Amino acid sequence: MVKITDVARRAGVSPSTVSYVLSGKRSISAATRQRVEASIRELGYRPHAGARALASSRSNVVALVMPLRSGVHVPVQMQFAASVVTTARAHDHDVLLLTQEEGEDGLRRVADSALVDALVVMDVQLHDARIPLLRSLGLPSVLIGFPAEAAGLTCIDLDFAATGAECVSHLARLGHRCVALLGSPPEVYARDTGFARRTAAGFTAAARRYGMTSTVLPCAPGAPAARETVDRLLREHPDLTGVVVHNEPALGPLLEAFQRAGLRVPEDLSVVALCPDELAEGAAVPLTSVALPAAEVGERSVELLMAKLAGREVPDATLLPPQLTERASTAPRAHVN
């Protein structure tokens, strides 16, 4: 194994000089730098990660805590992970993969043993047991999603309020006047899940701004519930021409229910979904949708982390603007008067 003293000897300098060439923490004359760089190249030198971590108390590794119990939408997670790894590498860091199951002990372990310098925590719950731990750990961290008590923590997520509003804007531009948001099951609203409420708020406020009639209806999973929801919706709002669906599992059943109710998409009803692009593209009628920008979230997370590691201040909350992709499920309102 070639070490820093080998490089130094060959370049005719001291080890510390080599170190400074590598880190750029002190000025080095051009001539010396070149000799050192040549020496490094010729010997194929790589600093020993452990030695470096020990001496500098920086491991240049970040932990990525992922829910690996497959279940939630997996390709999206994958995209996110890929983006985290790539961005981390661009900042000369590596990524240690932790599962959600390792839980608080896992976090404490990698933090206390100085295995990692920072943490990216996915799938943060509203009342996540890890929150107090993260506060006390003394390592920079970024959370994907917003817990109830987010003060002092760096969080990032899609801007759900803006998303609700953007969907309404899109429908408004197409001439729709009466719209509904089909949201999460009642339990989710009851538990005060941040993103559900925020979407609804953005949706409602935008509808008011446009002078549209709007409703928000929770929707339980399963085909019967979907049919029931749709029946009620159509009964109470006979002139409904646009819906926004923010409920992935209910999406299929709802679409079927609309069809069964005699509504064609998009001729009679425009539909906007909040779901991964894959799902939107795969539907019978490809759906106009807003997706969670996984790659961007990953990239921004790491950048926030790097900023924190560099001692820079970063905002507590980062909300990413929604991007609506137009597909076949939305169309101008037919003026049938």
Place this chain on the structure above:
Amino acid sequence: MVKITDVARRAGVSPSTVSYVLSGKRSISAATRQRVEASIRELGYRPHAGARALASSRSNVVALVMPLRSGVHVPVQMQFAASVVTTARAHDHDVLLLTQEEGEDGLRRVADSALVDALVVMDVQLHDARIPLLRSLGLPSVLIGFPAEAAGLTCIDLDFAATGAECVSHLARLGHRCVALLGSPPEVYARDTGFARRTAAGFTAAARRYGMTSTVLPCAPGAPAARETVDRLLREHPDLTGVVVHNEPALGPLLEAFQRAGLRVPEDLSVVALCPDELAEGAAVPLTSVALPAAEVGERSVELLMAKLAGREVPDATLLPPQLTERASTAPRAHVN
């Protein structure tokens, strides 16, 4: 930060004794061990990973090289990754996530810098550029899949020959006498992709053993190609009653083509697929299938790695027995004579 000297002082022993308690590399009296363990617990001591790696030249980290460009069947990869992480943790190791894109340089980097002790490489191609590198790296590694030149490398995969045979056995038990294997596109066979050939070999040999009529037909992707393949198959083998499909993208089109040809599954035709369980379950008629046992592959990979790290000998090739899951797409042959 609490360090080994703190633990030692509190337990009234020397640091080396603490180290030996932790590693078990020398015998320690029960009394001392207990005092040390108490001290560790009370102080919440965690060895510094970097220091440990430096002193012992073992990082207790394994690299997992994953194709993160989503594309291939993602949930399966996820399952595999989860299993690798979990198993590694059970052996007191962590997992560093690398992307395929980092390629050879990435491997060299983590190896030379002693960031990791061993490598798990997924998605190994037949003529993979990383093979020679892996040979020369001097780190234990396990490959998922078999490259052309596998001698001296530890590889693991589903036993495709046994899989082909198992599918035939299943059909034979149901009374089928004339079966076909619809395989990969011609290119794949031409490139001599190991698993395609092996499946075909197992399939054919088993059919012969059972005295069945059998054919192997490659199948290009796309609906028109599928229809053509099916037409030809039925023309040449009018008494065909069972097929095995080893071609994920062609699976859907083939099923449609059979339907269009007037064959009902499973009444007229029994179908066995080689594909992820998810896909098999999601089909219109749930498919009897053999899946790649991702979780088991992950677990076994890590165990092979640990064995190698411990200096034990391991077999070059590990072939996992297929497990066929019976679903609705296979049925006893109707005896219409």
Place this chain on the structure above:
DNA sequence: ACCCGTTATCGAAGCGCTTCGACTCGAAGG
């Protein structure tokens, strides 16, 4: 000509842990 501030480099002191040889002590063997 003198002092000062840069710039460029070096030497040495650790970072926290493991490991090797050496040492002690009590029990077993002659």
Place this chain on the structure above:
DNA sequence: CCTTCGAGTCGAAGCGCTTCGATAACGGGT
């Protein structure tokens, strides 16, 4: 009773790197 041996413990020497003074050389201001 003295040797021998193994079990149990300690001290010290690194592992390969970073970083903190210290030092020297060299202008520039006055």
